[in-house]
Amino acid sequence: MKMQTQPVDVAIVGAGLCGLMAGAVLAEHGQRVVLLDKGRSVGGRLATRRIGAGRADHGAQFFTVRSPRFGAWVERWRAADIVYQWGTGWSDGSLATTAPDGHPRYAVRGGMNALAKHLAAQGAGLGATIHTGVRVTAIEALPAQGASATGGWKLLAEDGASWTARTVVMTAPAPQSLAILAAGGVDLLAEERSALEAIQYAPCLCGLFTVHGAVRLPAPGALQQPDADISWIADNQRKGISPDATVLTAHGSPPWSATHYAAPDDAVLSRMKTNLNPWLDQDAVIVMGEVKRWRYAIPTALHAEPMLRACTPSPLYFGGDGFGAPRVEGAALSGLAIAADIAGRATSPTPCATTTIHPTDK
Numbered sequence: 001m002k003m004q005t006q007p008v009d010v011a012i013v014g015a016g017l018c019g020l021m022a023g024a025v026l027a028e029h030g031q032r033v034v035l036l037d038k039g040r041s042v043g044g045r046l047a048t049r050r051i052g053a054g055r056a057d058h059g060a061q062f063f064t065v066r067s068p069r070f071g072a073w074v075e076r077w078r079a080a081d082i083v084y085q086w087g088t089g090w091s092d093g094s095l096a097t098t099a100p101d102g103h104p105r106y107a108v109r110g111g112m113n114a115l116a117k118h119l120a121a122q123g124a125g126l127g128a129t130i131h132t133g134v135r136v137t138a139i140e141a142l143p144a145q146g147a148s149a150t151g152g153w154k155l156l157a158e159d160g161a162s163w164t165a166r167t168v169v170m171t172a173p174a175p176q177s178l179a180i181l182a183a184g185g186v187d188l189l190a191e192e193r194s195a196l197e198a199i200q201y202a203p204c205l206c207g208l209f210t211v212h213g214a215v216r217l218p219a220p221g222a223l224q225q226p227d228a229d230i231s232w233i234a235d236n237q238r239k240g241i242s243p244d245a246t247v248l249t250a251h252g253s254p255p256w257s258a259t260h261y262a263a264p265d266d267a268v269l270s271r272m273k274t275n276l277n278p279w280l281d282q283d284a285v286i287v288m289g290e291v292k293r294w295r296y297a298i299p300t301a302l303h304a305e306p307m308l309r310a311c312t313p314s315p316l317y318f319g320g321d322g323f324g325a326p327r328v329e330g331a332a333l334s335g336l337a338i339a340a341d342i343a344g345r346a347t348s349p350t351p352c353a354t355t356t357i358h359p360t361d362k
């Protein structure tokens, strides 16, 4: 594909939760929005995969709600039966029952990726354009034209396509966003660059296993052992997203995943199988296994605010789960904060700032 499309108001790099939330809200505000994602589908780390006759979440497993702002969205998703409460906490694998900690754990009907598809359809229905399979390789600042103080941005994709936009929103993990900026020679202030470089992520090795026979994980079908090598094991059938086959998801802990990240698939699967065995019936058999590697799985060092707006001549935003709060809720709040800032500036421009205050919860 070699094409240059009409200029848009906002180009969003990354159609994970952050980008999708920002895109849907901005489209609702009448902005012409394009979302570009290198993945085959939208969702990023909201990832669900078919394996044999079954289905498994292999990125985010569930989410919690701590802020009223995100809670209002989740209530709408629950009312539409997109999201349901899976549990109130997880066993650590011991016989003791884990006391609920007051935070419901939510999951998505059909798998976590279905939430991304829902948001993508919502954004598209409001006029946003979404391109998947598009890897953005560089963004370049365009020279100011005429009386305009800002020239906007040009985004270049690996396949030769390009887009121009007044505002760019970068939602990929910070190291990936920084690489895209470096390729286009975008100048950031030293403090902006170091704020972005300070955001760190832990990797995660994920194993998916199809099982013939009974699996006996504690209710409601998952266990969490933060200090063990394999820190999470979940039964996607009991979760309700894999009615036709038993598929287990296993996640290596951050240290274990970092140590074994480059190990061959067979070695990773074999080590994980050993950890699954205690939860399988004597005659149960693992008939299929596959590995998924997440280099940037969970942020371990965050930017304090839910977004960063660079002091570039044209508006340039950074967001995602590395900003403000981690995980699904943090990514959503970051997208909402960016959308609110862009929509607000469209009507009453304010000077740029490298950090912003959290938007007030409604």
Ligand SMILES: Cc1cc2nc3c(=O)[nH]c(=O)nc-3n(C[C@H](O)[C@H](O)[C@H](O)COP(=O)(O)OP(=O)(O)OC[C@H]3O[C@@H](n4cnc5c(N)ncnc54)[C@H](O)[C@@H]3O)c2cc1C
Pocket: 013, 014, 015, 016, 017, 018, 019, 036, 037, 038, 039, 042, 043, 044, 045, 046, 058, 059, 060, 061, 062, 063, 064, 134, 135, 136, 137, 171, 172, 173, 176, 180, 204, 206, 251, 294, 296, 297, 298, 319, 320, 321, 322, 326, 327, 328, 329, 331
């Ligand atoms: C294994 C694992 C388990 C997790 N478990 C949980 C959990 O149980 N609960 C929870 O709350 N959170 C969990 N998380 C974290 C949660 O998934 C993330 O916080 C959230 O999904 C991040 O959303 P995001 O939009 O910030 O980033 P992402 O989902 O990573 O989206 C960024 C997007 O940018 C795209 N992109 C990157 N580079 C380019 C490029 N050059 N061009 C175009 N597109 C590009 C990517 O394809 C991606 O779609 C987990 C994550 C992983 C990996």
